[in-house]
Amino acid sequence: MTDTIRDSVALVAVDWGTSNLRLSLLDNDGTVLAERSSDRGMGSLAPSEFEGALLELIDADLPDNKVTPVICCGMVGAAQGWKEATYQAVPCAPPDGKGATRVDAKDPRISVWILPGLKQTNPGDVMRGEETQIAGFLAENPDFDGVLCLPGTHTKWARISAKEVVSFQTYMTGELFALLSKQSVLRHTVNGDDWDADAFVDALSDAMSRPQSIASKLFGLRAEFLVGDMTPSQGKARLSGYLIGLELAGARPYWLGMPVALIGAPALCKLYQDGLTAQGVKASLHSVSDMTLSGLKAAYSDVKEMNP
Amino acid sequence: MTDTIRDSVALVAVDWGTSNLRLSLLDNDGTVLAERSSDRGMGSLAPSEFEGALLELIDADLPDNKVTPVICCGMVGAAQGWKEATYQAVPCAPPDGKGATRVDAKDPRISVWILPGLKQTNPGDVMRGEETQIAGFLAENPDFDGVLCLPGTHTKWARISAKEVVSFQTYMTGELFALLSKQSVLRHTVNGDDWDADAFVDALSDAMSRPQSIASKLFGLRAEFLVGDMTPSQGKARLSGYLIGLELAGARPYWLGMPVALIGAPALCKLYQDGLTAQGVKASLHSVSDMTLSGLKAAYSDVKEMNP
Structure with missing residues (x-):
């Protein structure tokens, strides 16, 4: 082989x-x-x-x-x-x-x-790295005019028009989730194995309507485990919903009224898609490995041209 | 001795x-x-x-x-x-x-x-723990009607009226600061030894007016270090300003138009006081060790009464 x-x-x-x-x-x-x-x-x-x-x-x-x-x-x-x-x-x-x-x-x-x-x-x-995924996406969708969202440790939002990246904005959402779920006082209350889709959507909507209260909502995940009946699986879904909701509230000028394409890990992109759907925005899903490979291949043809 | x-x-x-x-x-x-x-x-x-x-x-x-x-x-x-x-x-x-x-x-x-x-x-x-500081504060200020703010790892805001705690709210601000400044991608860009008071106030005001963008502002502390001219001391003051500003935006229903008393570590209380002053709110400062001791002493007289 x-x-x-x-x-x-x-x-x-x-x-x-x-x-x-x-x-x-x-x-x-x-x-x-x-x-x-x-x-x-x-x-x-x-x-x-x-x-x-x-x-x-x-x-x-x-x-x-x-x-x-x-x-x-x-x-x-x-x-x-x-x-x-x-x-x-x-x-x-x-x-x-x-x-x-x-x-x-x-x-x-x-x-x-x-x-x-x-x-x-x-x-x-x-x-x-994400610029290469964007290049790959544009190689396959050359006429796209809209917004790309690339969820991850540091999620990127990029406004695309006339084959150019007009502007972009990074959110530390994935890193905040990792820090809070593994290293904070919340680590024992957001470690469930199941997924509660309703808890996710409720928390997302809550964070979008009151993003300024996020640091209080986060402590609430500890408190409602202690004095309420919240389970660790609900806690995990709510933590994710709060943080993605906070991001969608901040990135509203990017996605509002725009075609949105998501590029990233499928399960994570699905959460962003669900959140955007709740806001009336249709977002398409694209494979990050396909886009990366397509971008690297396109770049290679340039390198070959310059270094025959 | x-x-x-x-x-x-x-x-x-x-x-x-x-x-x-x-x-x-x-x-x-x-x-x-x-x-x-x-x-x-x-x-x-x-x-x-x-x-x-x-x-x-x-x-x-x-x-x-x-x-x-x-x-x-x-x-x-x-x-x-x-x-x-x-x-x-x-x-x-x-x-x-x-x-x-x-x-x-x-x-x-x-x-x-x-x-x-x-x-x-x-x-x-x-x-x-904070309830004992509150008890100590009320032992010394029995007629206080207003809001107590106890800054720390988990900052507490408590509405006090008629010698009672009417309601309270916790913000994970201090823990977020510790996680982000020591364990995140920001750790090398917010580790200055000096304090930039202007950067703190600007960031606080920025977070209060656009709290929904906090996860993006945070990544900006990394980006502006890489492609701008931000120093690690400015980075530290801005991180602090963003997080306290986010909290003040969320806690507005607590402090707006109310007498505010701060109980906590003096340097940290001073930051909250500066932030509140910028919002036109006068807040008094009180020693956390004095309030705790006063609360514990008051509690002891009850215990003694019940167990003579």
Whole structure:
């Protein structure tokens, strides 16, 4: 199997985030030959360790008689990453391969490129990785005019018009959920295994109508467990509903009256979709791995053009 | 010195929270003979370890020929504490010694009592410890009609009228600050040593006018460090301003048009006072240790009356 890959691999497409490293090996037609991943994300690596973490996943697949291009997006290009890649300033088209940063890899079998991120000056904001998902989405939906929402640790909302990212805004919703559910006084009251969809929708609606009370609603999850009859499964759904509701209240200028497309983990995107549906907004769902791969492939054709 | 204390100690007044144990040794006139503290808070103790943690601080001070009363308030009375104490339901006067729970201490030199907490059914809320500060405040200001704010890990707002706690509300502001400044992606951008008072007030006012955007403003502290010129000291002041501003926006129904008294750590109370001043509200400052001691002393006279 590995020999078959080695005979036909033409590109390694890498999504390298803070926590995980995910890659696809593609042939000359863009067909995926294999997918690999590890937990060796940017956050756990010193600059000198990136090449080893990459080779650990692809060493046996690399042909010896030619140089295989490796195209990376994500936090691998942060200042603490393998090599710092540039940011392009919005409004602009999502970065393509033309602005990629070449990394000096020691292994002669690979040539490694990191794609740029996006930045915004006022209000200040940054992204690394999501711009490639946006590029992939636009490669498949070139006429989209509306709003992309990319839920995750740091959820991004991006206004798209005329093939450009006009502006974007990041919400720390996923990180707040992780901190509150694992490390706060709430950790024993929001750890249920079941999902209470009604509790989620009620909490979301409550947070949207009184977002200023969020820090009080959060303590209420502890109090109503102690003196009420709230279960840990209801607590988990309410915590999620409060935080996503708070975000939807803040992002209203983005989604109000706009076509919305969600790109991210399916279960999480479904929660955003449910929340938006409750506000009368129809949002479509798109696979984050498909969009990322599509964006990395499109960027590769630029790199190839510049480095034939 | 210890002999002098042993000759005259008549009461041990204990404020036993999640993180710390603080106590005062008092003589028959209520004069403080000594103050002691340790980091053996409720959160780090199994039920069988509380008596040892207490004796560690007072063993040498206890007379052998009589029983010395020990009056405790705080999380020591939680379900995970030494022994679970009751909650009294608001509206009610702040709990006094009459509802105290007797603990079976092994050492015959002490008789230990834990004061009740307060609970509220709708919206669900709880407090353990602050009710004793409130009792102390009302012992010294019996005619107060207004709002008490007790800033801390879980800040409490309490409406006081006719010597009763009418209602109260808890905000997780202090815990959010600790989680975000120490364990989130912001930890490297909000760790300055200086204080920027202008950045604090600007951020507070910003959060009060757009509380729904808080999760986005928070990420902005990371982004403006990366692509702007924000310093970690400005970041710290802005994080504090955002979170206290969010709380003041939520607690507006409490403080609007009311006399406000702040009870807590002086530096933290000063931030709340500055924030309230910017809203045209004058708030007085009161020492948390004085109020706690006053509340514990008042409760002791009830206990003594019931157990002469």
